[in-house]
Amino acid sequence: MLKICINLTFDPATEQAIQTYWSHIIDAGITELGLTGYRPHITLAVYNVEDIAIYETHLIPVASAPGPFPVLLESLGLFPEQGVIFLAPRMSHTLFSLHRATLQAFTSTNETNAPSLASDWLLPDRWTPHATLARHLPATHVLQGLAACLQHWAPIHGQATGIGMRLFPESTDYRYYPF
DSSP states (O other), X not given: OEEXXXXXXXXXXXXXXXXXXXXXXXXXXXXXXXXXXXXXXXXXEEEXXXXXXXXXXXXXXXXXXXXXXXXXXXEEEEEGGGTEEEEEEOOOHHHHHHHHHHHHHHHTSOGGGOOEESOGGGXXXXXXXXEEEEOSOOHHHHHHHHHHHHHTXXXXXXXXXXXXXXXXXXXSOSEEEEO
């Protein structure tokens, strides 16, 4: 069984701005970041699949629909139970619709090839879109990381520029679909 991650990707300036927050957290003495090897992104879906080929074809029309669109990463948040610090985007109709279209594209496959969504946290009514800055941190490091981010806080006005499909545990996109 393969695990695929469908990610919303950003323009280079937005990626660099997110990586700058990673650097601030590292400069605060926190080294267990977890995501510095991945391209900055917002996860749209994660699936367990038998064969990846059919899912590649279903993703192409989703990625061709929206065109690049603005993303405002305006909130700093955390998932305390997982030690995760993240940037949250302002929800827009485009972001909301892209998430729904991604899930719909994959559930429209026939019964024998239907993928298994890896987490119900990614369902439309449970999804919290976010760009992870750090994860798996103990509570003291969460507070330290938040303080480091707050010390340098500025919202990020960026652009969503495509969808990446990543295979776990790989850190680079298996496929990339620009808008």
